[in-house]
Amino acid sequence: MQLRVAFASSDRVVIDQHFGAASAFAIHEIGLDTSRLIEVAQFIETAMDGHEGKLDAKIALLDGCSAVFSEAVGASAIQRLLSKGVQPVKVENGTTIDSVIAMLQGELKEGPTGWLAKAVNRGTPKAVERFADMEEEGWSE
Numbered sequence: 001m002q003l004r005v006a007f008a009s010s011d012r013v014v015i016d017q018h019f020g021a022a023s024a025f026a027i028h029e030i031g032l033d034t035s036r037l038i039e040v041a042q043f044i045e046t047a048m049d050g051h052e053g054k055l056d057a058k059i060a061l062l063d064g065c066s067a068v069f070s071e072a073v074g075a076s077a078i079q080r081l082l083s084k085g086v087q088p089v090k091v092e093n094g095t096t097i098d099s100v101i102a103m104l105q106g107e108l109k110e111g112p113t114g115w116l117a118k119a120v121n122r123g124t125p126k127a128v129e130r131f132a133d134m135e136e137e138g139w140s141e
Contacts, residue, residue, distance in 0.1 A: 001120060003030045004038070005104065006062050006086075007097045008070035012040065015095045019073035019088065020055060026097060027065065032108050035101045055080065062086050066119035069100055085122065087115040 007015050008022035017023065027039040041061050043054075059080055062068055067087040081088045091100065104116065112120050 001031065001108065003067075003104070003108075003116075003119060004028070004065045005030055005101075006065045006068040007100070008068065009097060012037070013096060013098075015069050015071065015091050015097060015100065016093070017070060019058070019068065019070040019077050022058065022070065025058070025061065025068070027062075028097070028101060030101055030104055030108075032105060035105070059084060059086075066122075067115065069095075069097075087119070089115075 004027060006025045006027045008017035008019055008024075009015055009026050010017060010023055012024075012026045022043065024040060024042045026037060027041070028035050029038045043057070055077055059077075062081070062084070065086050067089050068081065069089045069091050071093060072090060073081070073088045078088050107113070107116055108120070111117075
């Protein structure tokens with residue numbers, strides 16, 4: 001299971017930006033024991049001027065991501081992200097990308113809950129789940 005997760009970060013180390021005003025996103029692919037940086041997207045306009053149009057490019061970039069971690073995110077951006085299946089997650093100032101990756105990997109190993117469980121289940125084909133349920137009930141070929 002591999003998850004794509006984005007981080008609003010100016011330096012690819014610390015999550016240090018507001019979603020709407022982020023100058024860059026670092027997108028990582030995270031597995032149980034591995035993670036790798038797969039994309040860095042930088043934006044020119046970073047002023048928080050209240051224009052909703054600037055969110056379009058940022059939200060489109062996150063297609064395929066399970067979550068985006070930032071210092072803050074506005075209400076309209078939250079609604080738009082959730083409608084695309086991307087969970088916005090607010091973190092404390094100074095939180096490092098590596099610490100979040102380690103936390104996500106730990107939760108994946110222990111059994112994900114909340115939004116992470118939903119993201120994992122989205123990646124599991126329904127037929128596989130159905131057959132696993134049938135096997136637990138004692139069905140066989």
